[in-house]
Amino acid sequence: xxxxxxxxxxxxxxxxxxxxxxxxxxxxxxxxxxxxxxxxxxxxxxxxxxxxxxxxxxxxxxxxxxxxxxxxxxxxxxxxxxxxxxxxxxxxxxxxxxxxxxxxxxxxxxxxxxxxxxxxxxxxxxxxxxxxxxxxxxxxxxxxxxxxxxxxxxxxxxxxxxxxxxxxxxxxxxxxxxxxxxxxxxxxxxxxxxxxxxxxxxxxxxxxxxxxxxxxxxxxx
Amino acid sequence: xxxxxxxxxxxxxxxxxxxxxxxxxxxxxxxxxxxxxxxxxxxxxxxxxxxxxxxxxxxxxxxxxxxxxxxxxxxxxxxxxxxxxxxxxxxxxxxxxxxxxxxxxxxxxxxxxxxx
Numbered sequence: 001x002x003x004x005x006x007x008x009x010x011x012x013x014x015x016x017x018x019x020x021x022x023x024x025x026x027x028x029x030x031x032x033x034x035x036x037x038x039x040x041x042x043x044x045x046x047x048x049x050x051x052x053x054x055x056x057x058x059x060x061x062x063x064x065x066x067x068x069x070x071x072x073x074x075x076x077x078x079x080x081x082x083x084x085x086x087x088x089x090x091x092x093x094x095x096x097x098x099x100x101x102x103x104x105x106x107x108x109x110x111x112x113x114x115x116x117x118x119x120x121x122x123x124x125x126x127x128x129x130x131x132x133x134x135x136x137x138x139x140x141x142x143x144x145x146x147x148x149x150x151x152x153x154x155x156x157x158x159x160x161x162x163x164x165x166x167x168x169x170x171x172x173x174x175x176x177x178x179x180x181x182x183x184x185x186x187x188x189x190x191x192x193x194x195x196x197x198x199x200x201x202x203x204x205x206x207x208x209x210x211x212x213x214x215x216x217x218x219x220x221x
Numbered sequence: 222x223x224x225x226x227x228x229x230x231x232x233x234x235x236x237x238x239x240x241x242x243x244x245x246x247x248x249x250x251x252x253x254x255x256x257x258x259x260x261x262x263x264x265x266x267x268x269x270x271x272x273x274x275x276x277x278x279x280x281x282x283x284x285x286x287x288x289x290x291x292x293x294x295x296x297x298x299x300x301x302x303x304x305x306x307x308x309x310x311x312x313x314x315x316x317x318x319x320x321x322x323x324x325x326x327x328x329x330x331x332x333x334x335x336x337x
Contacts, residue, residue, distance in 0.1 A: 008333055
């Protein structure tokens with residue numbers, strides 16, 4: 001063998017494998033008529049609160065299941081189970097995100113064929129989950145008012161990949177310098193197709209719009 | 222934050238190609254990384270050095286090219302650079318339409334390898 005350096009062309013996207021697994025999962029769930037929703041947000045933005053509100057609002061008409069991927073969320077899993085909805089705890093092993101094969105494993109713990117909607121509560125983080133296709137049919141993120149209206153400038157990737165942005169905790173708008181219009185402009189610059197729903201899990205304001213969107217997405221899938 | 226899974230995937234792609242082309246040693250890896258990724262070059266190299274120990278890609282140098290974010294106008298097709306970190310209008314500089322989509326600046330590609 002020579003000592004000459006060879007240039008080998010690769011041209012490969014590094015998440016191609018995950019994307020393939022994700023596509024297959026999406027397809028399989030579509031056939032089973034199960035809608036998978038990937039819910040992402042920072043810690044404390046209100047993911048579990050929104051899951052609980054969603055269960056309360058839709059469990060009479062849709063059969064729901066939940067995958068909890070939050071690193072320390074026994075409380076969350078218990079809350080969800082108390083609402084009478086099957087929940088699976090995904091152990092991410094301290095990982096900052098979940099990928100499609102982890103979600104596939106999580107789904108084994110739920111009787112997917114009998115479910116209309118599975119909500120994946122992703123790890124609380126605005127960075128890593130944005131990189132990994134989970135196999136979900138729609139990606140939804142929550143930004144809460146105390147986090148600030150500048151987050152689209154700091155975490156552009158997350159805002160660019162979501163179908164819906166929920167602005168939670170609007171009941172405490174008066175206590176923070178949060179400019180909803182400025183935030184809206186920043187988000188739409190990155191993602192003109194995103195639907196923005198301001199709401200409060202505490203007061204219930206705006207929840208109906210969210211439930212209407214979700215119901216339509218699930219039944220239309 | 223997520224350097225580890227990203228670098229793991231890079232190594233997997235690199236080793237698969239190294240085996241396929243029967244190289245003895247990978248000297249350098251040319252990568253394209255989207256500007257929207259917040260990974261630090263220096264940390265990617267550190268993680269890579271750690272993960273690649275004992276493999277054909279041990280001590281390979283990561284040559285990282287940042288791909289700037291670009292928007293494309295849905296009306297006239299013009300593409301133009303876009304700063305995600307600062308407030309900037311996304312109005313098309315040619316036809317003034319506001320319907321512009323992100324077309325570059327995301328993702329990670331392994332372009333090629335330098336190998337012995």
